Amino acid sequence: MGNIKGTNPILKMDFPDPDVIFVDDTFYLVSTTMHFFPGCEILRSYDLINWEHAAYVCDRLDGTDAQKLKDGKGIYGKGMWAASLRHHNGKFYLVFSCNDTKKTYLYKSASIDGIWEKSEIEGFYHDSSLLFDGDRTFIVSGNTDIHLTELNKDLTKPKEGGIDRVIVSDKGNPNLGYEGSHLYKIDGKYYLFMIHSLRDRWRRVEAMYVADSLEGEFTGGDVFNDDMGFRGSGIAQGGIVQGQDGSFFAVLFQDSGAVGRIPVVVPVTYENNTFVFGIDGKAPKILENTSTKPDHIYDNLTCSDDFKYDIDFSDFSIEKYISMKKNGEISSEKIRRNGTYGLNSCWQFNHEPDFSLLRVDKEGKLFIKTGKTVKGLEQAVNTLTQRTVYPKCESQVTLDFANLSEGDFMGLAAFIGKYCFVGVTKDNGNFYAVKYHKEIGNGTDNEVKEVEEERVLLGNEDLKNGLKVKMTIVYEDERDEAMCAVYKDNEWKSIGQSTKLFFGLDHFTGCRFALFAYSTIKEGAEAGFSNFIYR
Template sequence: MKNILVIICCLLITICSVGQQQVEWGKWKIWGDQGNGIYVNPIIPSDYSDIDCIRVSNDYYAISSTFQFSPGMTILHSRDLVNWEISGNIIDDLTQISNELSWTHMNRYGKGVWAGTLRYHNERFYLFFGTPDEGYFMTSAPTVKGPWEPLTQLLSEAGWDDCTTMWDDDGQACFIGTHFSDGYKTYMFKMSVDGKSIDRKSAVLINSGDGREANKLIKINGWYYLVFSEYKAGLGRYVMAKRSRKMMGPYYEEKQLALSNREAMEPNQGGIIQGMDNKWYFLTHHGTGDWSGRIVSLLPVTWVDDWPIIGEVLPGSIGRMKWSGAMPFIDKKKLNINRTDDFGDGKLSPQWQWNYQPRQEMFSLSVRPGWLRLKAYTPLKVNKLMTAGNTLTQRCFRKQDNDVIVKMDITNMADGQKNGLCHFSSQHAALGIVKEGKNSYLEYRKNDSITRGPQVHSPFIWLKSQWGLDGNSRFFYSLDGDNFIAFGESYQLVWGNYRGDRLGIYCFNDNNEKGFVDIDYFHYQ
């Protein structure tokens, strides 16, 4: 028995050592829950940016910013802080914020729904968030599944971001936000008990300078901590904290909690949370984005002199990136982020988001049960995919083997119609079908430069994209679902508009509102 324990301990040490030596970004072969009591970072190698996290009883909930995508503000659920599922998206109608976020305008790339904070108070969930152009908003619901109330605007001013809130033990409430357009000055406001208003005149400056944002206000063991990130030229972005014995401050004491860890793409924004093992953790995104976006890791938190030091604790009581650790909890049911959809539920799976608020009557999951119908209408600019409203998207992953196949019924396409499978961020590429007169052709698109392919006579077409850890994608097509032929250039997935690469299914018509395409399935290995 003793020998078995020694072997197990040696195995765990070896696994942890392998994970901790992983410093070359993006070349991981293992990630997440390893099934042996160990997890390896990243835990979600996908673009779940601006994470905040709360614990409610034995469940964890996290939110992620969504920018112009609809529905907005994704909410995740976990039982162990490592395995997550998408619980849903909170903001159904982005036009509550601005019509600029609608298919009629499409004028908020890189803007829209930015970072927020999630809270649970008096048996109710609260979401607070900001947009850089319109200000701060909030909504609340009895459960994470909703129904979420219509948005309430708290501050109608441009130039603010990264808010956080708290209800103190006596019921007093506060709201914190950063005025990034005025030298990154962070203010605390008095907030109404129902969370639906803030007193603009009550603003007190509590932090400023050096790109300070990513605010999270927490209370632990009698201390109030304002956790935030800071940026300095030559050093990068890293995690800081100020603390006080009173919620309303003053916040005089200050400490750097972690190094910038540039080799790990600067983990810096997230939520400090207590695990089921009674240990503390920092659920964070990696803030320097590349083609995979700002992906998610889980770092241990060690309390040193009542300061939450993040990651591996170094001499001087400062933390750095840690690539692995023991699972905070072992749950029998392993949650996962779904990517595949057979469109058989009568509603879109929660991983899907439209590029901008969609035109509701131009898609259907009921007219042909088991299929998604996309109806074609004209883009805001002729033949410009990034201004075409009927584009359904989801996040892609940075893992060794990615294989996405879409099956389309193209028999009802009309003259001028174009539809297909795309990758997009600040740049894009796609493989699809174009209808000209009575003929259909294959076409490869790269930033609106088009390569014409062979004529297609089949009523069905299968389109595929494959990529690996390097983010180099190749497109393929098939006329029988089994034999695939490569077409078009290879395409390097890119970062842009504060987002990593997105997968999309698009449908538009340059000539008029005619034609549609039916999607049988979207299979993402």
């Protein structure tokens, strides 16, 4: 073992609703992924400070029209939320509710990067937490009123005659009542951790309640209220975990503007049957912990990509991909490293992809074909995304726009509820580099509009070589913003104005870089992307 140092927040990107466990020599963290696929990402660490991708639990959910962006439907701000990850009798268990299907899913696997078996638990359990207690299993869930429900032996529904009660309530809270439950049994007592807001203002704080038995009274209150000096934004919601040396830590998250909700590690002292959060009640900015593998080199959670993949999407489907994994035709290591249906695991699609509209060539170019006409970016199928990183990040990509038709768009977006993008469109027979942003009408005019800020006529040289576009995102002094540029005449030239970025409940996710293509007049365009650079 060796000592490892790091800084809070630990990941500096959008991994909300963390739940962390420690198994053998490894920490595993699961996070909410909502409308992105593959979904329910699990990260791995040997020190709680450095993290890498370990697995995606679900390649698809139920394949509904909304999950596929069909017929004008979508699951923005919905999908899977706040999973609970547990390890019991040699098997991993993971449960989460899905806010568009109103179902609760249970996944089981013998290994983190193995095959996850999917089933359902009857009922809808918001922000749930599993507890295995001897030969009994419980699920705690809810908002404001927190329910404890005993499950049957098969974990398919509530146990007949079992415990089913409200154990804590936060009625009357004008901001946010208790939710985000995490329940543990430690030294014979039951500890329930939750988030809620202060009643006099919006501010996330962490609460803890304790009981001697699941039939008894849970008592407690707020145990942690800190923002590390960042925008008055409270740090809360998440679980506790005990590491290799017996030390306890809480892994919570902090609302961090447009970048999203970022995990924070808080040391926790356990003594006299209670937990004390932080150092003098604060989350430290400098972290130190022992590592079970101090020489381990972690894979990055973001990546550049030359798109040189050996994938034939013409003979591909999610069903086939799942079958190949089950039959052992794809190694667990390849699933981990290239976990996004064969693409690098750094990528996730916005909603479930349509592989019939994707292809890669041997020269290193990813093509997205449009299969329908849409009104804007949020309806575009196969939009490919990566998280952005605090406090500054940048990406660029080369666009092959030769096969665009009238009314087609392709490019690179700062993808969030109020998004912007830089790219290429074809209009009246000419190609233009453009910068757009999303605007929402006021009053009775509630239509979403994509507003053009600037366009630059492209010539034959741009068509021959492709157009390079770049986006820089800065998170600083609450001025979260994106700036765009195009490479013309052997130099980078800014295009359009800087766009203020906002985290909103419409998407409920942090800003991402996104590669996209869509048609507004006639489907069938094929847009090529190459040499994606992330820095």
